[in-house]
Amino acid sequence: MDTGSARRTGVALTEKQRIAWLRLIRSDNVGPSTFRDLIHHYGSAEAALAMLPELSQRGGSTRVVRIADERDALRELETAHRFGARFVGIGEPDYPPALREIDGAPPLLAVKGNMPTATRPAIGMVGSRNASISGVKFTAMIARVCGEAGYAVVSGLARGIDTAAHRASLATGTIAAMAGGLDKPYPPENIGLLNEIWDGSGLAVSEMPFGWEPRARDFPRRNRLIAGISLGVVVVEAATRSGSLITARLAGEFGRLVFAVPGSPLDPRCEGTNGLLKDGAMIVTRPDDIVEALRPLAEPDLFRPRPAEAPVERSKPLSTPPDDAERDHIVEALGPTPVEIDDIVRHTGLPISAVHSILLELDMAGRLHRHPGGLVSISMLD
Amino acid sequence: MDTGSARRTGVALTEKQRIAWLRLIRSDNVGPSTFRDLIHHYGSAEAALAMLPELSQRGGSTRVVRIADERDALRELETAHRFGARFVGIGEPDYPPALREIDGAPPLLAVKGNMPTATRPAIGMVGSRNASISGVKFTAMIARVCGEAGYAVVSGLARGIDTAAHRASLATGTIAAMAGGLDKPYPPENIGLLNEIWDGSGLAVSEMPFGWEPRARDFPRRNRLIAGISLGVVVVEAATRSGSLITARLAGEFGRLVFAVPGSPLDPRCEGTNGLLKDGAMIVTRPDDIVEALRPLAEPDLFRPRPAEAPVERSKPLSTPPDDAERDHIVEALGPTPVEIDDIVRHTGLPISAVHSILLELDMAGRLHRHPGGLVSISMLD
Numbered sequence: 001m002d003t004g005s006a007r008r009t010g011v012a013l014t015e016k017q018r019i020a021w022l023r024l025i026r027s028d029n030v031g032p033s034t035f036r037d038l039i040h041h042y043g044s045a046e047a048a049l050a051m052l053p054e055l056s057q058r059g060g061s062t063r064v065v066r067i068a069d070e071r072d073a074l075r076e077l078e079t080a081h082r083f084g085a086r087f088v089g090i091g092e093p094d095y096p097p098a099l100r101e102i103d104g105a106p107p108l109l110a111v112k113g114n115m116p117t118a119t120r121p122a123i124g125m126v127g128s129r130n131a132s133i134s135g136v137k138f139t140a141m142i143a144r145v146c147g148e149a150g151y152a153v154v155s156g157l158a159r160g161i162d163t164a165a166h167r168a169s170l171a172t173g174t175i176a177a178m179a180g181g182l183d184k185p186y187p188p189e190n191i192g193l194l195n196e197i198w199d200g201s202g203l204a205v206s207e208m209p210f211g212w213e214p215r216a217r218d219f220p221r222r223n224r225l226i227a228g229i230s231l232g233v234v235v236v237e238a239a240t241r242s243g244s245l246i247t248a249r250l251a252g253e254f255g256r257l258v259f260a261v262p263g264s265p266l267d268p269r270c271e272g273t274n275g276l277l278k279d280g281a282m283i284v285t286r287p288d289d290i291v292e293a294l295r296p297l298a299e300p301d302l303f304r305p306r307p308a309e310a311p312v313e314r315s316k317p318l319s320t321p322p323d324d325a326e327r328d329h330i331v332e333a334l335g336p337t338p339v340e341i342d343d344i345v346r347h348t349g350l351p352i353s354a355v356h357s358i359l360l361e362l363d364m365a366g367r368l369h370r371h372p373g374g375l376v377s378i379s380m381l382d
Numbered sequence: 383m384d385t386g387s388a389r390r391t392g393v394a395l396t397e398k399q400r401i402a403w404l405r406l407i408r409s410d411n412v413g414p415s416t417f418r419d420l421i422h423h424y425g426s427a428e429a430a431l432a433m434l435p436e437l438s439q440r441g442g443s444t445r446v447v448r449i450a451d452e453r454d455a456l457r458e459l460e461t462a463h464r465f466g467a468r469f470v471g472i473g474e475p476d477y478p479p480a481l482r483e484i485d486g487a488p489p490l491l492a493v494k495g496n497m498p499t500a501t502r503p504a505i506g507m508v509g510s511r512n513a514s515i516s517g518v519k520f521t522a523m524i525a526r527v528c529g530e531a532g533y534a535v536v537s538g539l540a541r542g543i544d545t546a547a548h549r550a551s552l553a554t555g556t557i558a559a560m561a562g563g564l565d566k567p568y569p570p571e572n573i574g575l576l577n578e579i580w581d582g583s584g585l586a587v588s589e590m591p592f593g594w595e596p597r598a599r600d601f602p603r604r605n606r607l608i609a610g611i612s613l614g615v616v617v618v619e620a621a622t623r624s625g626s627l628i629t630a631r632l633a634g635e636f637g638r639l640v641f642a643v644p645g646s647p648l649d650p651r652c653e654g655t656n657g658l659l660k661d662g663a664m665i666v667t668r669p670d671d672i673v674e675a676l677r678p679l680a681e682p683d684l685f686r687p688r689p690a691e692a693p694v695e696r697s698k699p700l701s702t703p704p705d706d707a708e709r710d711h712i713v714e715a716l717g718p719t720p721v722e723i724d725d726i727v728r729h730t731g732l733p734i735s736a737v738h739s740i741l742l743e744l745d746m747a748g749r750l751h752r753h754p755g756g757l758v759s760i761s762m763l764d
Contacts, residue, residue: 134648262644262656265667266516274644274667277659285647285656 008093008119017313018108019073020045021089025107026068026076026209027052032104033370034363036311041356043316052364058321059358059365079210084198085112085182091312094118096175096205099228102254103372106207106225107311110182113198117173118205121298122152123290124230124251126223126244127161128237128269135237135269138261139164142234145287147172151294152203154229156222157190161236161244166193170200175229178206179222180214205229223247231297232257234284238272245272248281253372257293259284322354330358331378338375390475390501399695400490401455402427403471407489408450408458408591409434414486415752416745418693423738425698434746440703441740441747461592466580467494467564473694476500478557478587481610484636485754488589488607489693492564495580499555500587503680504534505672506612506633508605508626509543510619510651517619517651520643521546524616527669529554533676534585536611538604539572543618543626548575548584556584557611561604562596564588587611605629613679614639616666620654627654630663635754639675641666704736712740713760720757 024045025035038048056065080086087108088094096118099105123146143153143165153169155162157176166174176197180186182204185194198204223246227233233251238244248258260281263270277283284290329348345352362368369377406427407417420430438447462468469490470476478500481487505528525535525547535551537544539558548556558579562568564586567576580586605628609615615633620626630640642663645652659665666672711730727734741758744750751759
């Protein structure tokens with residue numbers, strides 16, 4: 001199976017756009033959701049960048065919000081180029097198609113390696129770092145069979161299960177999703193494996209800037225990439241409260257298949273996987289369990305990325321900024337409980353464009369919290 | 383929890399009735415289903431015994447059907463008495479209440495040990511003879527907790543998982559269901575365990591005659607006792623095509639809960655249990671998974687044995703035997719495909735009592751096959 005070419009849909013960014021996108025996503029208070037809203041509202045990253053200082057000021061920021069300048073962006077692009085990597089925008093043909101569909105997909109992904117692997121149907125495989133011998137062996141079995149069936153195998157480059165998944169799919173195509181910058185792999189002993197991945201038919205991806213050392217809180221964010229790129233996630237050996245379970249939970253939230261490998265109830269490494277089975281995950285006892293479950297999803301006709309979800313740049317007339325009374329009205333209406341933007345529109349009776357503008361202002365001022373499903377809240381201490 | 387006394391329902395047999403019941407069930411061509419039909423039709427075992435020679439002859443038997451005589455029955459009762467065992471009829475208060483509900487429940491059960499254990503709510507535990515250390519350990523854990531929660535633990539006295547289940551519930555009450563006579567335990571190395579069971583708070587049960595050496599085909603029949611006595615069956619480690627899976631399948635057919643303990647897909651001892659999980663068995667990773675699932679079933683009000691299912695003796699007028707034309711009509715209508723008795727009545731237009739008489743005749747002549755659900759067939763070679 002090779003449905004790679006069928007999946008490449010989208011429009012390439014110009015180099016000027018790519019620089020503006022990189023500046024925008026590297027600026028303070030701009031996460032993936034805000035990025036998308038800014039592009040929708042102002043028509044382009046360049047127009048949004050021009051608005052940022054005014055937005056954050058109107059939103060009530062008490063300090064100067066740092067906006068990435070053009071030299072920084074050019075320097076990062078140059079670093080990527082020397083490193084053999086490049087940035088792929090969410091609307092571009094080489095962007096992993098399944099990842100486009102998730103809430104808060106990264107607008108730009110730093111990638112290095114064999115690009116066709118990025119658009120192949122993919123299966124995530126994660127699990128314990130201190131895996132058992134049989135866990136490692138079974139991971140290698142399923143990764144090899146899934147690879148031979150045409151799937152890219154996605155994992156997190158960690159010790160144990162992740163390493164086994166990558167190694168067994170080196171020849172067929174594997175994707176390492178990284179928590180730090182592409183030049184800051186973790187753990188250090190897997191630098192050799194990472195080189196084998198991107199020098200071969202594999203790929204490494206990261207949404208973090210070059211030079212970014214991964215911190216603990218970057219790993220759950222990276223796990224969202226693994227779940228987002230994949231049609232399903234297989235968890236092989238996982239303790240309770242492990243990162244692998246976060247990946248599985250995110251996969252479930254994204255509507256992806258969740259698979260778990262059963263294990264002895266007396267082995268703490270299987271508590272998490274057995275727990276997933278209790279919660280309805282699909283049980284995997286042979287590689288074909290995965291291949292058979294994925295087959296219908298991997299049909300190019302059934303799995304059609306929705307390019308409309310990706311921000312598309314277009315010229316937009318600048319609207320007049322909302323006034324202070326409108327802003328106060330919205331701030332009063334918001335609270336610590338996440339609400340839908342439609343409800344804010346209904347509650348305040350303000351024009352939808354004014355509501356979006358004000359939310360962007362509050363966002364840029366660091367006062368707005370964005371939640372999955374497009375919900376927003378503000379802290380009462382704000 | 384002790385719901386033992388609440389579960390003791392039924393009417394004791396007289397000694398005369400018990401002798402007749404034992405003679406009837408030990409006669410040729412009389413299995414549990416035929417036994418029940420004979421009692422329903424003729425009102426008592428004694429009346430049925432008197433009819434057997436005539437029935438088998440009218441049914442077309444080519445040889446003399448052996449009928450257990452009174453001396454044989456008295457001898458077996460005497461053997462049981464000397465052995466410290468006794469026979470419990472299906473309608474009697476000490477008969478395991480859940481076992482009454484199954485198709486083909488044994489009319490008489492030879493029992494030895496602590497009788498109150500027979501009427502306690504029970505949980506079956508079965509698994510591999512060549513169990514792993516962790517399988518044995520986990521079995522002991524769940525058997526201990528289920529025992530402390532008030533359940534009798536039922537198993538088959540085999541090596542491995544069965545042994546672990548019995549041992550861990552010796553103090554709280556365990557039931558060994560045997561494939562041979564009570565005096566022919568298998569395997570020999572568990573004779574010591576069996577003595578501990580019936581000398582303590584446990585019980586051994588068998589439907590086979592004293593002196594009966596268990597053959598391979600007696601074990602599936604014994605597995606039906608384990609599933610029938612239990613509200614649910616837990617399978618801990620089982621290979622594909624193992625006896626434990628037969629027990630699990632029967633438990634499912636009887637409407638009992640089926641539990642399976644997960645294990646590594648690379649361990650052949652877990653293929654059967656993982657397969658049960660694929661088929662929808664409840665996953666067990668801690669003892670409370672079982673206790674919580676059983677609790678609603680163990681409520682005495684919810685789990686009410688249906689004494690109407692057990693044959694009740696009463697005096698009945700003897701009906702005139704059916705004629706040969708009616709018999710030929712039914713033999714022609716029957717074939718190798720199992721059919722319902724209601725359908726035979728509808729198809730032939732004969733009185734229901736005549737149909738039952740003729741079926742009993744064919745049965746006693748060894749020509750009728752009885753199937754689960756009350757279906758019957760005859761062989762075309764007949």
